[in-house]
Amino acid sequence: MLKIYFGDMEEAIYNTSDYFDVVYEDAWITSTFAKAVIKDIDKSEVLSSHCIESPVLGQIPPVSLAGGTKTLLLMYFEPENIFNASTCGDNCAKWILEIAQIKDVTINLRHIMDFGREKPFGVEVMVLNSCQTVRDMSELLPQASRFLRENADEGCL
Amino acid sequence: MKGAYRISVSTKRIKYDFTINRNITIIQGDSGTGKTTLVGLIRRFYEQGSKSGVKLECDRVCMPLGGRDWYKLLDGVHDTIVFIDEGNAFVKSNDxxxxxxxxxxxxxxxxxxxxGSLPISVNEIYGIRSNGKMAENVPVYNSMYRLYGEFAHSTEINPTLVITEDSNAGHDFFSEVCAPLGIACISAHGRDKITDYIYSRPGDAVLIIADGAAYGSKMRETCEYLKEFSNYVLYLxxxxxxxxxxxxxxxxxxxKxxxxxxxxxxxxxxxFSWERFFTHLLEKLTEETPVTTRYNKQGRLPPFFRRRGNIDKVLGQIPSIKFKDNSV
Known part of the structure; x- marks a missing residue:
């Protein structure tokens, strides 16, 4: 299940890149999930837990991964924490939905992310500001729009 | 500071080349496109100059800014292009x-x-695009592209409904255009409320007119709505x-x-915004003229600008919008 809180959220970890640099574990980088995400987002190959082959930057350490990649790995490996998912571009949206299919995760969004319009989300998505479940972007959009503007919370928190 | 500034930043592996045109520029887009790498190179050059290994060409100093003491770092900084990376919450603050x-x-x-507190132009929101590696031992070349370029100039439309951001002179003008043709023209009373007016209106062709110079903060939201409703067109x-x-x-x-x-x-x-400059310029140019021509942003549209010939001249600037066809 994916829970989304729109707007400023005190308990969310805002600077996910800095946080990742401190807390990531070697085993995260060599996991099947991380390899797939790094291949997709960074267009890079994991060589070892300390080394990733980037077609642009050469061999880089995990701290040089894209901000969106770092946030996805944090969501996957620390689902008990809430992360600022506005560090993720739209190309991360499918991965967020995929994580939510196997883990309960809560994310904080400070912009409107496009989760895709071709089909329903395929996973239960709840807007925490209203405590309402949404099935697709057409249902998510008015809520995102409203709560980002008002920064209101009338729901589950 | 005034003017446009070309910035070229490069290493042996990667090169960015782009131009900054006004006081606020936003970079966003997909993850993994090199936004943080760009700010990182700016930081390296700012700290160590050419000894950093980074080559930077620009007519102004390029400076990175971040952290909780950002306001102290900014103190005394002038005529500088300041780069702020993702993860700095202060950019949203009124301070x-x-x-x-x-x-x-x-x-x-x-x-x-x-x-929302910054006057962001729809024309100054960019993504980074890699143009690839042209040859061995040549850096990968990255350029910036306007994320909302296609929305800044309207697509063709024969509107049956017009929504203006403005509630004063701008709304007066388009009401003057629409009324004889039987086209409804409503004001959203500000940019923040425009998306409240975007919902299913079957059979209508809806034209939204807003000030592009400051509509950038609403662009993402508006475009997401427009993906839902294809019968809306933005003119900015x-x-x-x-x-x-x-x-x-x-x-x-x-x-000219x-x-x-x-x-x-x-x-x-x-x-702070180009919108304010153009308002100032128009008010200045008409301040010594008769009251029927004198423009005031907060007031009603003066009769001079409502004359048929002048209306036609203004509409001549937006040929993609066909108001006249509606009168047939």
Whole structure:
């Protein structure tokens, strides 16, 4: 299940890149999930837990991964924490939905992310500001729009 | 600071080449496109100059800014292009907006958040695109592209409903155009409320007119709505005042040059947004004229601008919008 809180959220970890640099574990980088995400987002190959082959930057350490990649790995490996998912571009949206299919995760969004319009989300998505479940972007959009503007919370928190 | 500045940053592996045109520039887009890498290179060069291994060419100092003491670091900084990476929450604060407004710097901000306190132009929101590696031992070349370029100039439409951001002169003008043709023209009373008016309106062709010079913070949200409803079209001139100035109604020496390259004339410390500059310019140009021509942003549209000939000149600036076809 994916829970989304729109707007400023005190308990969310805002600077996910800095946080990742401190807390990531070697085993995260060599996991099947991380390899797939790094291949997709960074267009890079994991060589070892300390080394990733980037077609642009050469061999880089995990701290040089894209901000969106770092946030996805944090969501996957620390689902008990809430992360600022506005560090993720739209190309991360499918991965967020995929994580939510196997883990309960809560994310904080400070912009409107496009989760895709071709089909329903395929996973239960709840807007925490209203405590309402949404099935697709057409249902998510008015809520995102409203709560980002008002920064209101009338729901589950 | 005024003017446009080309910035070229490169290493042996990667090169960025782009131009900054006004005081606030936003970089966003997909993850993994090199936004943080760009700010990282700016940081390395700022700290160690050419000894960093980074090559940077720009007519102004390029400086990174971040951290909780950002306001101290900004103190005393002038005529500088300031780069702020993602993860700096202060960019959304009123304190930062005040500091930016009071300064003569340009700011390049990496963020996906809507920064409503800053006058962000729809034309100055960019993504980074890699043009690939041209040859061995040549850096990968990255350029910036306008994320909302296609929305800044409207697509063709014969509107049956017009929604204006403006509730004063701009709304008066388009009401004057629409009324004889039986087209409804409503005001959203400000940019923040425009998306409230976007919902299913089967059978309508809806034209939304807003000031592009400051609509950037609403662009993401608006575009997401427009993905839902294909019968809406956005028209985003710099501002309504820009539209009047560009129409040729007012004959003023030097006006064409200003409109051709506004960045050469707009001092950012004096005008936080180009919208304010064009309003000031129009008010200035008409202040010595009869009251029937004198323009005031907060007032009603003067009769001079409602004359049929002048309306036609303004509409001539937006040929993609066909108001006349509706009268048939």
């Amino acid at each position: 930062f907006a005040r500091a930016a407004k009071a300064s003569d710097n340009y700011y390049v901000i990496v963020t996906r958040e809507a920064l 001139p710099e501002s309504f005042e820009w539209l009047l100035l560009a129409s040729g109604i007012l004959k003023e020496r030097g006006l 040059d200003i409109l051709k390259s506004p960045c050469k004339y707009i001092e950012s410390s004096e005008f």
